[in-house]
Amino acid sequence: MEYNLSIDSHIGPWGYSKNYIRSQMSGFKNKPVSVRISSLGGSVDDALDIRQQFQDHGDVTCYLFGYVASAATILATGAKKTCMSKYAFYLIHKVSNWIDAWGSYNADQIQRLIDDLKANKLENDKMDLVLANLYAAKCKKKVSDILPILKEGRWLTAQEALEYGFVDEIIEEGTRLNFDDSMKARFNMYQLPALPAMENDTEGSEEEPAPNWFNNFVNKFFKAQKSDVATQAQNKPLNLSTQMKKDYQKVNSILNIEGVEVDKDGKVTLTEEQVKALNDRITNLEQESSDKDDEIAELKKQNENLKNGDGDETAKINGDEGQGNDVDKLNTAVEMFNSVKDLL
Numbered sequence: 001m002e003y004n005l006s007i008d009s010h011i012g013p014w015g016y017s018k019n020y021i022r023s024q025m026s027g028f029k030n031k032p033v034s035v036r037i038s039s040l041g042g043s044v045d046d047a048l049d050i051r052q053q054f055q056d057h058g059d060v061t062c063y064l065f066g067y068v069a070s071a072a073t074i075l076a077t078g079a080k081k082t083c084m085s086k087y088a089f090y091l092i093h094k095v096s097n098w099i100d101a102w103g104s105y106n107a108d109q110i111q112r113l114i115d116d117l118k119a120n121k122l123e124n125d126k127m128d129l130v131l132a133n134l135y136a137a138k139c140k141k142k143v144s145d146i147l148p149i150l151k152e153g154r155w156l157t158a159q160e161a162l163e164y165g166f167v168d169e170i171i172e173e174g175t176r177l178n179f180d181d182s183m184k185a186r187f188n189m190y191q192l193p194a195l196p197a198m199e200n201d202t203e204g205s206e207e208e209p210a211p212n213w214f215n216n217f218v219n220k221f222f223k224a225q226k227s228d229v230a231t232q233a234q235n236k237p238l239n240l241s242t243q244m245k246k247d248y249q250k251v252n253s254i255l256n257i258e259g260v261e262v263d264k265d266g267k268v269t270l271t272e273e274q275v276k277a278l279n280d281r282i283t284n285l286e287q288e289s290s291d292k293d294d295e296i297a298e299l300k301k302q303n304e305n306l307k308n309g310d311g312d313e314t315a316k317i318n319g320d321e322g323q324g325n326d327v328d329k330l331n332t333a334v335e336m337f338n339s340v341k342d343l344l
Contacts, residue, residue, distance in 0.1 A: 001173065003036040003063065004028060011042030011050070011071045018049035025053055033060045035079070038088075041070025044095065044127070051134075054078030064088050064167065065174045067155075073166065074131065077138040082167045085174030090161040092135060093153035095127045122271045129269075139165030254281050 005024055007016045016039070025033070035054075041047070054060040055078045062079040069091035076082050084090065097120065101113055132146045139146065141164075149164070161167045254277055261269060270278075 001034070001063075004033045006036040007072065007075075008036070008038045011039055011075065012046050013043070015042055016046075016050075018046040018053070021050045022053060025057060028057070031059075033057060035060060035062045037062055037064050037068055037072055037076055038066040039069070039072040040067060041072045044071055044074065044131075047071035047074035050075040051078030054080075063171070063173075064090065067091070069093075069155075074134065077134055077166075081169070083169045083171045084158045084161055084167040086158050086170050086172060087174045087176045088158055090156040090158070090166060091153070092131075092150055092166070094150045095124050095131065097124065119273070122273065126271070135166065141165060251278070254278060 005021070007021075009015045011017075033054075051074055054062075054075065058080065060079045061081045061083065062076045064076065064082065064084040065088050066085075067089050068076070068084075070093065073090060073092050099117070099120070101117075105113060128147070128150060129143070132143045132150060135150075136143045136146045156164070156166070158167070158170045162170055257274075
């Protein structure tokens with residue numbers, strides 16, 4: 001069978017990036033697209049974008065061969081139909097990222113590290129929930145049914161993947177890969193779970209060594225795991241069972257978010273950091289209210305004291321006494337004039 005597109009290596013900037021897939025998909029507008037996938041995954045950011053591209057196109061069929069894991073399973077959920085070789089294996093798992101915490105720490109530095117790890121965990125928890133919703137939509141199951149599979153993180157056979165609902169059909173095409181010990185060791189070096197046991201039924205298939213592209217992929221992937229591990233995640237909005245509510249403007253303002261996410265049951269999920277922000281704001285408002293009450297009480301006390309206190313005494317001037325003084329002065333002036341008028 002001929003495929004319009006083949007994704008057989010790392011998903012991400014130095015492999016099958018979202019931009020590369022977009023350029024390829026642009027040539028298949030209004031045409032059915034068949035995509036061959038045999039990849040251990042890569043960047044969640046790119047995988048989510050490619051998934052959306054497949055959904056937007058509307059007529060994409062994905063064919064899974066060999067070992068299909070992590071981000072490769074994410075983009076496959078965007079297909080109209082997903083077919084899986086009976087010899088292939090399928091893996092979904094919780095997100096992970098590189099933690100570089102080697103060294104000597106004092107107590108304060110250890111606390112900062114603990115705080116950073118807690119924040120990192122909350123981000124990963126959010127991504128796990130996004131992916132669980134994504135897979136649940138594909139499998140037509142509850143999120144609570146998918147989360148244990150993510151946590152277990154084991155390889156599924158084609159039959160198991162079909163029973164769960166991750167794929168729609170099992171096909172006879174494909175061959176079984178034969179990995180030697182060195183290949184298995186490399187697999188484990190970048191924290192993929194143990195390889196599934198091979199079935200004895202080899203009817204209609206031939207064993208073949210791992211192809212060159214696979215060896216190249218393993219080498220590149222291991223070298224890049226510090227900078228671009230399988231679950232470098234950027235949260236992108238998906239049409240899942242949650243909705244963003246922008247009505248609660250005061251809450252949104254306190255949390256510095258565009259809106260809170262509400263699931264179909266009306267439940268809102270907040271991070272520990274967001275709960276702390278709300279608690280701190282409530283505490284501040286309570287303190288401000290208490291301070292205002294004290295200020296009002298003090299003003300009332302001052303007002304009562306002014307009402308009940310004696311006023312200052314005011315000196316009164318007798319109007320008659322003032323007029324008498326003026327008359328005396330006038331009489332004195334007349335007498336002085338009379339005494340000197342003969343001399344003039």
